[in-house]
Amino acid sequence: MTENNWDALVIGAGAGGLCAAARLSHLGYKTLVVERLDKVGGRASTDEIDGFKVNNGAIVIELGGITEETFDEVGAKFDIRRPEPPILYRIGGKDVDVTGGGWGFLLSKLTRQGAKLVKGLGAARNDSGLPEGELSTADWVAKYTKNESVHGIFRNMCGSVFAVGSEELPARVFLTYFTRKSAFKKFGFCPEGSIGVWKSLAEVVESNGGAVWLDSEVTSLSLTEGRITGASITRGGETVEVTSRFTVSDIGPFATVDLVGRDNLPAAYIAQVDNANRPCAMISVNFVSRRPLVKAPGLTSFAQSRRLCYIANFTELCPEMAPEGWHLYQGTAVPKPAVGDFDEEAETQLLLEDLREEVLGFDEARVLSINVTRDGWPPQRAVAGYDLPHDTPIQNLWNVGDAVKEYANGGTTACAETAKMVVDKIRDQFPLTLA
16 A cells, blocks of 8 residues: 555544544554644644643543543553542632532532532433523523522533533533533543643554654545545645545534535535534633642632633643643633633633632743634534534545534543544444455
């Protein structure tokens, strides 16, 4: 098989693309991954800033779920360090560990109405207890309490997991996730930064005879008799034509449609994709100090804040992420609104005000970067509950990633889940014996 002929073409080396590519190459498919950036990881990668490893998107990796299963199945290194406790909640100025106590313990710290809310959460474990329609999480909580701290906790949980506010996330999604999904109970940090885990998957692809082309971009897909037969790729200043038996896209359905050509797809599908193109937004401040500023070894979340959802303490467990003697943190917020236009400068200032208030010594800290992820480079391409299917009208073209998540899932875990589902379909439709 020459360099330009492949079984699988995977567009994008983000979480979904690399999970799919590693699975495909592990099964024996000759796999080519094409990534326009100069590094893997996409919106869950890491930048080097003055010797610090600064995550540019997803900061934690789930343990014990589909992501770790993927690494185990393909034989990839999975170097994740788990904080104990994973998360502390700042309530009334005190950091509270609710590990083992669950919702009941957490809510009892916030309000006397906690028992009612716990009962509502319990009811959601059955379909009949889930709210109908698009009732927001904020409106669902308001049925039980007006307590601002309770609303703050729910708002910041929505922001941390789904990158939207509680006013924008359907309660049915939130309740399904926290009563039936893994709900990120176990997670950790990679000492190389998030990019470390994705590098491991790229190594699997290459060790299995595949390739990962960085600084390369798919500019169009070739459509012949209703099937994708290959692609034009810009690489090293030249255009390279490749052929493939099937294609997996991790750049989102909206961008994938443009590669195929809108005129080559049914109008109903184009309308469906355009309607679902609702990216959300987050703002993150990466800051460092010579002395420790945060005690929690993992995440600190907040019952009352203007915008701040959580602070991550990376170097407590992963000192490799900073030069010796330095401490690395990230404070992250969801703007209002998280979907649609917002005042970037004003929302960033609200986050900085929260950090000054919540982190003693923040004014003496050094801010490495302020990242605003939105529009074409969002934390999630679709609000949970409004995702597209991973199938397309073209039978050998699929989407993976956070725009085609399964219902009520989020983050890199959801990307890994879509990759497994798509690869299972490919294995059934394109058996290697016919290669």
